[in-house]
Amino acid sequence: MELTTEAKEQLDTALSVSGLRSTRQREHIYKVLLTRRDHPSADEVYARAKQEMPSISLATVYNCLDTLVECGLVKRLNYERESSRYCPNDGDHAHFMDEATGRVYDIALPEDFEKVVAKVLPDGFKANKVKLSFTGYAPVDLESNRVALSAK
Amino acid sequence: MELTTEAKEQLDTALSVSGLRSTRQREHIYKVLLTRRDHPSADEVYARAKQEMPSISLATVYNCLDTLVECGLVKRLNYERESSRYCPNDGDHAHFMDEATGRVYDIALPEDFEKVVAKVLPDGFKANKVKLSFTGYAPVDLESNRVALSAK
DNA sequence: CTAGGTGCAAAAGGTTTGCGGTTAA
DNA sequence: TTAACCGCAAACCTTTTGCACCTAG
Numbered sequence: 001m002e003l004t005t006e007a008k009e010q011l012d013t014a015l016s017v018s019g020l021r022s023t024r025q026r027e028h029i030y031k032v033l034l035t036r037r038d039h040p041s042a043d044e045v046y047a048r049a050k051q052e053m054p055s056i057s058l059a060t061v062y063n064c065l066d067t068l069v070e071c072g073l074v075k076r077l078n079y080e081r082e083s084s085r086y087c088p089n090d091g092d093h094a095h096f097m098d099e100a101t102g103r104v105y106d107i108a109l110p111e112d113f114e115k116v117v118a119k120v121l122p123d124g125f126k127a128n129k130v131k132l133s134f135t136g137y138a139p140v141d142l143e144s145n146r147v148a149l150s151a152k
Numbered sequence: 153m154e155l156t157t158e159a160k161e162q163l164d165t166a167l168s169v170s171g172l173r174s175t176r177q178r179e180h181i182y183k184v185l186l187t188r189r190d191h192p193s194a195d196e197v198y199a200r201a202k203q204e205m206p207s208i209s210l211a212t213v214y215n216c217l218d219t220l221v222e223c224g225l226v227k228r229l230n231y232e233r234e235s236s237r238y239c240p241n242d243g244d245h246a247h248f249m250d251e252a253t254g255r256v257y258d259i260a261l262p263e264d265f266e267k268v269v270a271k272v273l274p275d276g277f278k279a280n281k282v283k284l285s286f287t288g289y290a291p292v293d294l295e296s297n298r299v300a301l302s303a304k
Numbered sequence: 305c306t307a308g309g310t311g312c313a314a315a316a317g318g319t320t321t322g323c324g325g326t327t328a329a
Numbered sequence: 330t331t332a333a334c335c336g337c338a339a340a341c342c343t344t345t346t347g348c349a350c351c352t353a354g
Contacts, residue, residue, distance in 0.1 A: 021328055057336045078230050083318055096277055124291030125248055131285045139276030173353055209311045
């Protein structure tokens with residue numbers, strides 16, 4: 001329930017820009033995603049959301065997540081056929097899935113990344129979205145939180 | 153049924169390397185993917201496969217595709233929550249999905265791409281797989297086949 | 305000969321939908 | 330006030346699985 005006022009404003013404006021309402025459920029789901037910066041599945045979001053809002057339904061969690069993705073506040077990521085995972089959208093970043101643990105880490109991208117990548121596209125192709133994702137092994141001694149940055 | 157002998161050898165060796173058998177069905181599925189170089193779903197592969205092999209089952213198509221992916225002969229790609237699509241694996245390439253048509257194009261990658269991308273990873277991360285995918289608009293006048301190359 | 309593969313049909317599992325009741329603006 | 334949203338349960342759809350039969354090596 002205690003989103004920072006900053007986050008709440010971001011949410012409210014993003015919703016109203018899209019002609020959507022701010023609701024307790026949407027706010028709560030957004031807060032859940034901001035609280036632990038990992039990459040939970042809809043089911044996991046549901047479990048966490050119910051702790052403070054026991055009456056929320058799984059369908060509503062899906063709906064809220066979809067809404068937040070549409071507003072651009074949240075990213076949905078898919079690894080192979082696994083169920084979708086969600087994270088707050090803090091600007092462009094890539095994802096790295098550790099094969100050993102299943103954890104997903106955020107990987108910061110250099111500012112020029114978009115340009116580097118644009119060179120790859122043949123003439124006439126216009127990309128709206130670029131997704132870069134890795135699978136492999138993460139350092140074992142990484143502190144349990146997820147947001148690995150330090151692009152070198 | 154008429155895989156080039158080259159393709160058949162590739163298939164047989166890839167399978168036997170993994171301790172797997174060469175079967176009529178696996179060969180046929182591989183041929184189906186090589187014939188039209190697009191990116192069909194399992195269902196579409198099933199439809200095409202049945203034309204020459206009416207007795208094949210959908211489960212077998214899934215099994216064969218999984219097997220070919222494990223052998224490294226085929227790539228499976230996933231866009232959002234859509235059903236998986238498959239294409240022959242001709243070395244590293246990215247994918248571009250045209251939002252207007254749903255078609256997927258192969259995008260060639262420069263040789264140094266792996267190195268460019270490795271710089272993005274923080275110390276200690278070891279990537280086994282890198283996936284790069286785009287969503288956007290492809291040139292409308294593109295000949296109907298899919299393999300767009302010409303990385304510039 | 306026999307381990308591995310196939311075909312069928314049923315089950316699983318994640319996600320979506322329809323509907324009656326609720327709520328934000 | 331009322332269109333948008335929520336909760337519930339059922340439906341959906343892609344993918345997987347169990348099992349009896351078949352076949353490549």
